[in-house]
Amino acid sequence: MKMTAGVEWAVHCCVAMSRADGPVPSARLADLHGVSRTYLAKHLQSLTRAGIVRSVEGRDGGYQLTHAAADVTLLDVVQALEGREPAFRCTEIRQCGPLAAPPEACTRPCGVAQAMHAAERAWRDALAATSIADLADGLERTSGPGTLEGVARWLRSDAPAR
Amino acid sequence: MKMTAGVEWAVHCCVAMSRADGPVPSARLADLHGVSRTYLAKHLQSLTRAGIVRSVEGRDGGYQLTHAAADVTLLDVVQALEGREPAFRCTEIRQCGPLAAPPEACTRPCGVAQAMHAAERAWRDALAATSIADLADGLERTSGPGTLEGVARWLRSDAPAR
DNA sequence: GCATTCATACTCGGATATACTCTGTCCGAGTTCTGCAGG
């Protein structure tokens, strides 16, 4: 039950991209956060496939959000990287073994699966309640106004990684 | 973000043990559900370490619940097998990179981690709301009364696996 | 008949292989920008 580390990277990248006015190369985003360039690129591909970001090829290319930051939720990003399948997978073991329940009696998911899925639904609902815009606003509140403006300026500048 | 398959096994085993009047060998529990004997034994060890079940050694030994079924929640079982660490691990990448936030400004978890942890809290709360006794009652409702009594009878009998 | 001893069979527990997924890297295909030549 561990989440890919790339989720954290992707969320922070989305927050940074939300204030950029043009495409941002993946290498630039990686340098901003001090993470592996090639591995972050792999996760950004997942975001592209999910339709959260658009990739612009060629010189001056990069990634940019396809929708407004307020329309992208944490759930979208998590599911883009982790997949949409639930963490708990019911294998219907009640239908196995010597005292197996007959299949015709199993028209509904068993109680265990129901409870597990309800819990995951609560988890997804909580994630869907937070948008990238919310996180950006929160960052401005805690780290001071102008923080994201500085990030955007650095992203389009030619300053070296360090 | 996948959960160990052993979680499903362990929960069903707890439901079965809740109606047994003595220790049940792991091999018997495995045969009841048609799963690997040795691998289930490994998961039952985790339940033992977590204090959910007690192991009785020797002939006629086995596993039995240490507490009443109503006092054991799904969360207890899940955490016994998956660990108590959250799925999302914040690596504080905001403190990395050329525009890193200074450590003294990071006294509180960043917004991303807060949202992720809040979602996991909702998930844990939902799991903690369901007990083994609840699942046992639900099973009796759907599969008919006496189902668990039959399981308990089979567990202490000498009937072969199949 | 009863207590003691001993062998046995059965249990759990940890140490040991294998498969799969996550992590990290590399190189090729494609596109856009830029500089330059020509009109």
Added chain:
DNA sequence: CCTGCAGAACTCGGACAGAGTATATCCGAGTATGAATGC
């Protein structure tokens, strides 16, 4: 001065290794049972 073209540099995208974890298994340590034995 404007247009068209060619080169180059930079981008993404998918294919390729290594590490760590989940899965599955095996064998040894320990204990309660039960029978056999002696009193």
